[in-house]
Structures are given as structure tokens and as C-alpha cells.
Amino acid sequence: MPNNENTSKQLPNGFYNRGESMDRLETFVAAAFAFAVTTLVIATTELPSNYAEFIHSVKLIPSFAAGFAIVVWIWATHANWCKRYGLEDGRAIILSSTLTFLVLVYIFPLRLIMQGFFAAMTDGFLPTEMNYASNSEVRFMFAFYAIGFFCLALNFVGLFNYAFLMRKEIKLSDIEVYKTVTDIQTWLLTALVALVALLVSLFIPFTMIGWAGYIYFLLFPILIVHSVLRRKSSNKEAEIISINRDLS
Numbered sequence: 001m002p003n004n005e006n007t008s009k010q011l012p013n014g015f016y017n018r019g020e021s022m023d024r025l026e027t028f029v030a031a032a033f034a035f036a037v038t039t040l041v042i043a044t045t046e047l048p049s050n051y052a053e054f055i056h057s058v059k060l061i062p063s064f065a066a067g068f069a070i071v072v073w074i075w076a077t078h079a080n081w082c083k084r085y086g087l088e089d090g091r092a093i094i095l096s097s098t099l100t101f102l103v104l105v106y107i108f109p110l111r112l113i114m115q116g117f118f119a120a121m122t123d124g125f126l127p128t129e130m131n132y133a134s135n136s137e138v139r140f141m142f143a144f145y146a147i148g149f150f151c152l153a154l155n156f157v158g159l160f161n162y163a164f165l166m167r168k169e170i171k172l173s174d175i176e177v178y179k180t181v182t183d184i185q186t187w188l189l190t191a192l193v194a195l196v197a198l199l200v201s202l203f204i205p206f207t208m209i210g211w212a213g214y215i216y217f218l219l220f221p222i223l224i225v226h227s228v229l230r231r232k233s234s235n236k237e238a239e240i241i242s243i244n245r246d247l248s
Helices: 024-041 051-059 061-085 090-121 135-165 174-203 211-247
Strands: none
Touching: 024 061, 024 090, 051 061, 061 090, 061 135, 090 135, 090 211, 135 174, 135 211, 174 211
């Protein structure tokens, strides 16, 4: 059972640590993510046998680093969710297992997308392992990745929304509820960007197909602006509450 008492250890982000006893679910997800990282880094079943093959493997490091950063971001978000809310019931297990499934399925497309990005940015100096025979195959790869990213974002919406629905049971404070709503909005915006990327990959002229990947860079300004606006709104709300308390 999650620790619902506000006497539990407080985390730096203002949440109380309700997930101290969540060993099984968090360990299972962490192990699955570790396997995903292994799949991400292993390019072939054999070690390089000559200098040219070694240099080829070295040139794949940037794409691995980018993919690794995304996997760590996803893992850290789920780990924080576990610590904040301490939910380990049937619905939490289903949502966490779905997240794990999505990561394991889309880890290889993630590697290929990152390799394609760095190959395009360096005019082929950094290699990619995938060769495409037609324009439709390139569109399919971008669309496949966008669908996976969209589903992953919706899965996080489901996780944070479930925590919001359980706010009374796990005794979330007002600031914790506010930050939970912020996280729901963050992942809805992420899902929206993924949906736009999907539409771009399907309908944009092929000469501009690269924008099906570049569109994800919109996440940086969108999420930064959203975070700033939510922080300002939170500060205003705190000021109003303080004034009302002083008047009463």
C-alpha cells in the first residue's frame, strides 16, 4: 500500500514520497528499460573485425546518445511518478506495463530515426543502418515512429490522470494537484506534437519529408513556455490565497 501520510519524506519538487515501498513495479519497469538500452546500443551480434568497422561503430555513438537520452527521460518520468504517487494497483500496473511494451517495441525505430537524423545533419558522414528502396518506406518509418511517440505520450496522460483521480485517496496537497494537472497538460501537448508529426509524415511533399522529424524540436519551446506560464499562474494563486488569509 502507498504511504499516504504527509509525514513521509518530501521530495525536492514539493511532492511527498509515497512510493518508498514500490519495489516490484518500479524494479520491473527499470529492468525492462535497461534491456531497451541494451537493444539500443547493440548494432550487430558481432564485434568489429577491422578498423573500418570500428570507425563505423564509433560514428553511431551520437545517434545512440540521442536515443539513450530519450529513453532516460521516459524512465525518469515514470520513476518520479512512482515516487510521487505510490500507486501500485491493477490500473497502475496495466498503464506501467503498457509503457514498457511501447518502449520495447519502438526502441529499434528510435535508433533508426536518430541515425537518419544525424546522417542528414552531417550529409552522410555519420552513418545509418537502414537503406530505403522507395519514398513510401521513408514515410512509413516516420509515421510508425510518430504513432509510437503519440501512444507513449497518451500513456503518460493516463498515468498522471489516474493519479489526479486518486488525489483524495492518496491525499495530494493543493500544490501537488496543481503540478499533477501541469504534467497532464505537458503530455497532452507532447501528444499533439506527435500527432502533427504523423500528419506531416503522411501528407507533406516528399522533398520536405525531413520536417516529419524536425517537428519534434517544437517540444522545446512549447514545453518551456507552458512550464513558465504554469509557474506564473501558480505564484499568482499562492499570492491570492495568502491575501485572503491575511484579510480573514
